[in-house]
């Protein structure tokens with residue numbers, strides 16, 4: 325059993341206190357997906373105030389680890405889904421611009437404790453803003 329004092333150290337960056345409570349309400353769950361391919365879904369977070377993005381690695385109901393995803397500080401972009409759109413078996417992040425209706429995908433790559441986008445590309449724009457990814 326990990327010492328909670330040390331196992332939560334990196335999580336404070338994602339707003340989690342030592343008590344395991346994510347008290348910063350600007351973090352919103354964007355979606356869940358198995359971004360690291362270990363067979364368990366990860367929780368993907370987006371900070372609606374700063375544009376930071378993060379990932380939780382869950383084991384059961386416990387947060388085993390957390391890492392940052394590359395930030396996107398243009399706040400009208402919403403992280404709407406994470407799935408493998410190009411079929412290379414790595415998860416891609418799907419973004420939708422709530423103002424313009426543009427859609428984009430990020431191909432992700434893990435570098436140490438964080439995830440960076442290795443490539444980004446636009447998907448067809450759907451300018452009718454009443455359409456949402458579900």
Ligand SMILES: [Ca+2]
Pocket residue numbers: 357358359360361362363364365366
């Ligand atoms: Ca996983």
Ligand SMILES: [Ca+2]
Pocket residue numbers: 407408409410411412413414415416431
């Ligand atoms: Ca992919």
